[in-house]
Amino acid sequence: MSHSLRPRLSMLMLLAAISGGAAAAGDPATLNLYSARHYQTDEALYSEFTRQTGIRINRIEGKEDELLERIRNEGRNSPADVLITVDAARLSTADEMGLFQPIASKKLEAKIPAHLRTDDWIAFSTRARVIVYAKDSVQASDVANYADLAQPKLKGKVCSRSGSHPYNLSLMASIIAHEGEAKAESWARGVVANFARPPRGGDTDQIKAVAAGECGVAVANTYYLARLMRSDKAEDRAIMEKIGVVWPDQKGAGTHINISGAGILKYAPHRESAERFLEYLASDSAQRYFADGNNEWPAVTGARIDNPALAALGPFKADTLPVKSLAMYRAKAQMIFDRVGYR
Ligand SMILES: [Fe+2]
Structure with a gap:
């Protein structure tokens, strides 16, 4: 660890201690996911992540506006790591409210076409x-x-x-x-x-x-x-x-086209889990869940899907x-x- 990181880390630990809440910091093998996607098929999408990484997902479901208000009100104490929702307009609202932090993942930059990402949130389908x-x-x-x-x-x-x-x-x-x-x-x-x-x-x-x-x-x-x-x-x-x-x-x-996408929240207590989760969403298996489970097209170029209805709708x-x-x-x-x- 570099010396320059130390003050930042202790600051983070202090914040985590202040926030206290059960899911706030502590266990690194945790991800607090605030979700405004309400598709039953997403269960499989999330349990596959846990199976692959051992990271448990605590999911807080809500309507978009309520979730945004909640995250804003929680402020620095927010346990929210990732916000996942549908529609570019909603994600941009969250961004304008200053709720996200930059993503900066080379893996995601390589997989998701530039028109489907911003610095702070990324489309996955x-x-x-x-x-x-x-x-x-x-x-x-x-x-x-x-x-x-x-x-x-x-x-x-x-x-x-x-x-x-x-x-x-x-x-x-x-x-x-x-x-x-x-x-x-x-x-x-x-x-x-x-x-x-x-x-x-x-x-x-x-x-x-x-x-x-x-x-x-x-x-x-x-x-x-x-x-x-x-x-x-x-x-x-x-x-x-x-x-x-x-x-x-x-x-x-x-x-x-519109999108479904996600961003990492500014005060995410599990920053690393959050990034791994976003990278997982761009993986082959997750992209197939989006396509097969909720009939959406993969955001990753060249991802292979098997959905008869999407095939019937045609290119x-x-x-x-x-x-x-x-x-x-x-x-x-x-x-x-x-x-x-x-x-
Ligand atoms: Fe819809």
Whole structure:
């Protein structure tokens, strides 16, 4: 150990002693994971880490905003090592609140493409935001691009979840990044003018409403579609029979993707375990869990997956806009949605 490290270490030990809490410091073979991912299949993802490393995971589950508030309130005494959640906008909120510390792992830099990382948080899987349409009333060619959702020909046909939901804010942020604010705003106005009903429900509700003929088109994340495709219930698979799926903007920037990702918290008592955990998330086996368990695409280039639903959805051109840009334009996206009444 170098001499220069000593004062820092004793400072850390002092902080750990002050914080006291059961999981705060002590056992190095521990990781305190604050998770806002609520997928049952993640159990296997986490237990595999423990099996490989011997590091036990204490998981604190919560809603994104609550977890962020909690970590902020815990301050220097926070036992949180890693925050894992979905959506670039949410991770950037945590970052803007100053909750993360830089990651600086050469292993992760080598594995995760640059557009899927920032200095302070990293994406481990991606999901695409696609357009779904009712096969009996809309043509695939009518909705080849996100821009089509604002065309007058779709008047009264567009269903959407709330504009303030992070998935829609991130999509809007990507449109601002590519097209500029003015064009993005007129797009949002056009979409609102085309609503079949006021925004409500989640992505699956929009997909069901399209299948039921209540609306002609909607946007949805791909894993919701894959879930229906792989469902044991005949009625779920029947929904998929009624709808078509389009990869938007294939001739342009590519289909908007969002991410699920994680960062190491500023006062992480188990810094080393935290880094090992993030490196594990980029490993072949973890990448397969993301793909097979929750129907997401691996963030690691070339990771091999075996998921029939993702294979059936087919290959597509994904937008490679840096996740940083999604974060950068999120506030603008919300302002524009407010202005045009995309609630
Ligand atoms: Fe979701």
